[in-house]
Amino acid sequence: MEKIDVTEKYNLPKDVKFCKKCVISNQRPRIVFDKEGVCSACRYFEYKDKIDFKEREEELKKLLDKHRSKNGTYDCVVPSSGGKDSAYVAHELKYKYGMHPLTVTWSPLKYTDIGWQNLNNFNDSGFDVILGMPQGDVKKKLTRVAMIEMGDPFQAFIYGQVLFPVTIALKFGIKLIFRGENAEAEYGGSPESWNKKYLPMEEFKKVWFSNYTLDFWLDKGFTKEELSFFYPPMSKEFENKVCDSYFYGYFRNWSNHSNFYYASKHTGFKPNERRTEGTYTKYSSIDDKLDTFHQWFALLKFGHGRCTANAAREIREGYITREEGVALVHKYDTEFPKLYFKEFLEYTKLKEDEFWDIAERWRNHNLWTKKGNEWVKKYPVK
Ligand SMILES: [Zn+2]
Incomplete structure (x- = not known):
């Protein structure tokens, strides 16, 4: 399998x-x-x-006053997994600001028990949920192709996660969408993104669709119909941008940690009993059995996994010191997600040696070196 020059592909220093x-x-x-x-x-x-x-x-209150429905119909969409962050957003909007959110969930590839339980607890705490499940066979094929061609089994899933709530908002005639944090600002991107209130569609395209057009997927044997939830809805409303995707994190001081406490208190959110593989935390991205492979491929390409x-x-x-952080990264960052490895192979219909071939295709050789039989980071954090 042809090797990818990851440094060049992602324009990395x-x-x-x-x-x-x-x-x-x-x-x-994109970090600076x-x-x-x-x-950054x-x-x-x-x-x-x-x-x-x-x-x-x-500013938020003014925006909400403009959109709040008077007869109880939905006035905003909150894309929500039932996880701590989106639960916080939806709950505040409804109970603090008197909005009528319709929450839209893009189903994980494979629900964990705790993920399903959290979605149900969230649902029970007073929210209508639309659960989007695209055809399973298509989703499986997309996961496999995305892993081979993009070095991230989750890339196609992410398209749907971003776009499905927009499709639903347009169908219900809802003009306001609240996403959580501005990831580009919060986790490292261009400082130009710091004061962004919302993400215009052009930016979505730049971040999510670089290099991969609809034709790319059609060439891989998918039909347009099969991809309808994975691509921008082809409608005038969409082109005219009649609904806006705001970052809730622009208006409210965003903290994953305090969102966790908030959701535990108000929407019955429960952390996992064990830590997630590849990290030490028990409350982040715990709804999908296969998500650890998304993180593991990032580790291959960029040298940092979920623990980092x-x-x-x-x-x-301010919850831990840099020194503690460094120790945690050394301990957990490179851990292989073996817990659901078998299920991942079954899901993608890959044999184990095919999986490792694809992994090696995407390993960034500027960042990894072999010691005996084991790949180790060339530049561990110090
Ligand atoms: Zn930093």
């Missing part, structure tokens, strides 16, 4: 550097490091301290 404040490296696509060697996500956190969130909340992302975040929020 050859010279690997780690942020002086957190544990993220300059290998995260300043002269002091600090990443850490700088955004400092910047957030200066934001007047009281003022932002007033979790630790970087908790360092910024």
Whole structure:
């Protein structure tokens, strides 16, 4: 299988550097490091301290006043997995601000018991949920092709996750969508994104659809009908952008940690009993059995797995020190997700040696070296 030059493909710097404040490296696509060697996500956190969130909340209230329905019909869509973050958004909108959210869930590839239970608890706490499940056979094929061609088994799933709520909003004539945080700002991207209130469709395209057009998927044997939930709805309303996708994290001070406490209290959210493989946390992205493979492929390509992302975040929020973060990354970041490996192979109809071939296709050789039989990071965080 033809090897991919990941450094070139994602336009990554050859010279690997780690942020002086957190544990993220300059290998995260689109992240920016300043002269002091600090990443844009850490700088955004400092910047957030200066934001007047009281003022932002007033701005939110004005926006909601404009859209709030008077007869109880839905007035906004909240894309929601039943996880802590979207549960917080939906619950505040309904119970603090008197909105009437329709929550839209894009089904994971394979529900975990805890994920299904959390969605049901969320549903029970007063929310209508539309659950989108595209054809399973198509989803499985897409996962396999995305893994081979994009080095991320979840890429096609993410298209649907982003676009399905838009499709539903348009169908119900709802003009307001609330997504959670602005990931580009919160986790490291261009500082230009810091004050973004919402993501225009053009940006969606830049971030999610780079290099892969509809024709690409048709060439892989999918039909247009099979892909209807995975591509922007082909409608005038969509082209005219009559519904806007706002970041809730623009208006309210966003914290994964406090969202967790909020959702535990208000929507019956429960963390997992065990930590997720590849990290030390028990409450992040726990609804999908196969999500750990999305994280593991990121590790191959960019040299950082879920533990790095979790630790970087908790360092910024002040829950752990950088030193503790570094130790956690050394302990968990490169752990292979073996718990659901068999299920992943069955799902994608891959043999084990085919899986490893694809993995090696996407391994970034600028970041990994072989020691005996084992691949190790060339530049572990220090
Ligand atoms: Zn940083």
